[in-house]
Amino acid sequence: xxxxxxxxxxxxxxxxxxxxxxxxxxxxxxxxxxxxxxxxxxxxxxxxxxxxxxxxxxxxxxxxxxxxxxxxxxxxxxxxxxxxxxxxxxxxxxxxxxxxxxxxxxxxxxxxxxxxxxxxxxxxxxxxxxxxxxxxxxxxxxxxxxxxxxxxxxxxxxxxxxxxxxxxxxxxxxxxxxxxxxxxxxxxxxxxxxxxxxxxxxxxxxxxxxxxxxxxxxxxxxxxxxxxxxxxxxxxxxxxxxxxxxxxxxxxxxxxxxxxxxxxxxxxxxxxxxxxxxxxxxxxxxxxxxxxxxxxxxxxxxxxxxxxxxxxxxxxxxxxxxxxxxxxxxxxxxxxxxxxxxxxxxxxxxxxxxxxxxxxxxxxxxxxxxxxxxxxxxxxxxxxxxxxxxxxxxxxxxxxxxxxxxxxxxxxxxxxxxxxxxxxxxxxxxxxxxxxxxxxxxxxxxxxxxxxxxxxxxxxxxxxxxxxxxxxxxxxxxxxxxxxxxxxxxxxxxxxxxxxxxxxxxxxxxxxxxxxxxxxxxxxxxxxxxxxxxxxxxxxxxxxxx
Numbered sequence: 001x002x003x004x005x006x007x008x009x010x011x012x013x014x015x016x017x018x019x020x021x022x023x024x025x026x027x028x029x030x031x032x033x034x035x036x037x038x039x040x041x042x043x044x045x046x047x048x049x050x051x052x053x054x055x056x057x058x059x060x061x062x063x064x065x066x067x068x069x070x071x072x073x074x075x076x077x078x079x080x081x082x083x084x085x086x087x088x089x090x091x092x093x094x095x096x097x098x099x100x101x102x103x104x105x106x107x108x109x110x111x112x113x114x115x116x117x118x119x120x121x122x123x124x125x126x127x128x129x130x131x132x133x134x135x136x137x138x139x140x141x142x143x144x145x146x147x148x149x150x151x152x153x154x155x156x157x158x159x160x161x162x163x164x165x166x167x168x169x170x171x172x173x174x175x176x177x178x179x180x181x182x183x184x185x186x187x188x189x190x191x192x193x194x195x196x197x198x199x200x201x202x203x204x205x206x207x208x209x210x211x212x213x214x215x216x217x218x219x220x221x222x223x224x225x226x227x228x229x230x231x232x233x234x235x236x237x238x239x240x241x242x243x244x245x246x247x248x249x250x251x252x253x254x255x256x257x258x259x260x261x262x263x264x265x266x267x268x269x270x271x272x273x274x275x276x277x278x279x280x281x282x283x284x285x286x287x288x289x290x291x292x293x294x295x296x297x298x299x300x301x302x303x304x305x306x307x308x309x310x311x312x313x314x315x316x317x318x319x320x321x322x323x324x325x326x327x328x329x330x331x332x333x334x335x336x337x338x339x340x341x342x343x344x345x346x347x348x349x350x351x352x353x354x355x356x357x358x359x360x361x362x363x364x365x366x367x368x369x370x371x372x373x374x375x376x377x378x379x380x381x382x383x384x385x386x387x388x389x390x391x392x393x394x395x396x397x398x399x400x401x402x403x404x405x406x407x408x409x410x411x412x413x414x415x416x417x418x419x420x421x422x423x424x425x426x427x428x429x430x431x432x433x434x435x436x437x438x439x440x441x442x443x444x445x446x447x448x449x450x451x452x453x454x455x456x457x458x459x460x461x462x463x464x465x466x467x468x469x470x471x472x473x474x475x476x477x478x479x480x481x482x483x484x485x486x487x488x489x490x491x492x493x494x495x496x497x498x499x500x501x502x503x504x505x506x507x508x509x510x511x512x513x514x515x516x517x518x519x520x521x522x523x524x525x526x527x528x529x530x531x532x533x534x535x536x537x538x539x540x541x542x543x544x545x546x
Contacts, residue, residue, distance in 0.1 A: 013065060027075055032067065059248060085247075190260055211234055213230075383410070388541060398420070405468050415465065425445075426446075427448065466478065473507050490545075494542050496540055
């Protein structure tokens with residue numbers, strides 16, 4: 001098998017005759033053996049995929065090519081080296097580069113779509129999972145619903161992180177896609193073309209010196225030679241490389257000079273030089289608001305006033321405009337050398353659909369606080385039950401309403417929407433934090449055990465609407481305690497355990513008598529009223545007028 005290392009300006013430096021696993025790449029990828037690279041995009045197209053990076057339309061890197069060939073031969077491979085350093089026409093080079101950039105932009109746009117789609121899908125997934133916690137139902141340690149709730153919480157966090165990560169990736173790829181071609185457009189500007197011409201001309205002078213040979217005289221402080229450094233004319237591969245580079249620069253200069261001449265003729269650019277900039281002219285440079293008077297005109301720069309004890313030096317290529325007071329018909333103002341952009345030539349900017357990251361983070365924070373202690377009950381009031389409570393309470397705008405043991409605030413939120421001034425009491429600090437976040441319109445949230453509060457510590461309320469803890473008869477204790485906070489003529493409406501309607505224990509019997517004495521009512525709720533909270537228990541709504 002013969003390995004061919006071939007270079008030409010159209011394809012760059014590529015390795016032919018190799019296949020996966022033959023050991024060639026492992027040898028020539030090393031820095032000392034040429035630092036060759038693997039190109040996955042070319043491999044996917046079935047093209048030679050090992051070569052030198054950025055070698056297309058460049059002079060062959062003979063040092064790297066020869067180092068790779070030597071290393072492969074020493075490893076027992078037959079190697080041929082084929083170098084064609086004939087430069088291509090500059091216009092064709094730029095046209096091919098533009099085509100490659102278009103292909104790259106298309107690939108990046110497809111990548112943006114993939115990541116943006118993944119971000120949106122993960123966002124929707126996180127949003128769906130957050131609905132479990134959006135209703136305010138916290139995680140209750142030890143309850144049969146804990147395992148599923150924690151699983152959903154973790155899934156929501158994972159989906160949120162994925163959505164944010166994919167969105168960040170899509171934004172970065174979109175930035176890269178929008179930047180594609182900007183360098184090529186900039187290089188076509190007349191001022192950049194002029195600087196490129198001057199750089200190429202300077203390089204050509206150095207190349208000619210190396211081809212012809214030259215000497216450098218090192219002098220002492222009396223201008224007497226200390227020694228003379230002689231450089232012989234270039235030979236061998238070095239000479240071939242210089243000649244190839246010279247031909248390439250000649251080709252580039254011919255094209256660039258023609259482009260610059262066309263821009264000058266079209267009035268898009270002015271060649272500022274020593275002949276058309278004078279002492280006393282006002283030049284604009286660097287930034288449009290920087291305008292200074294010329295103090296001296298040099299070969300490649302002008303010295304201008306700086307406002308300090310020294311002048312600024314400005315290259316002719318950095319001058320944007322000149323106001324010359326030396327004309328016969330008054331000041332002649334030349335416009336900027338940078339032509340206006342042509343928006344019709346530009347592709348539409350790649351935009352990434354926005355992801356509401358803050359909403360996701362807020363939902364994640366809410367879910368993180370959705371947990372109570374093992375000795376607490378926290379089954380939130382479902383929306384249908386809340387609606388019935390508010391209907392029986394007949395809340396009107398401006399009423400003072402109290403929700404004891406408010407949890408995450410489902411009842412409080414509905415009362416606020418009805419126009420009431422709502423105060424809440426909640427013992428669990430985490431749930432109180434969630435309540436404040438979910439119901440910003442609540443008047444106050446007191447973090448305390450409701451049973452420890454007395455009437456003297458709280459103002460009287462038009463309505464008390466509540467969903468107290470049920471176990472061990474605590475609902476009776478909470479409701480009975482809450483009656484002292486209701487104004488005369490007010491009303492208490494509460495969700496309670498269904499047992500208060502039929503249990504024969506003394507506390508339940510006394511409570512039923514209290515409701516009857518006050519002209520209240522006990523109404524059973526459907527068996528599945530609290531199904532969304534993860535429990536199956538019989539419940540009633542108790543209304544007690546005061």
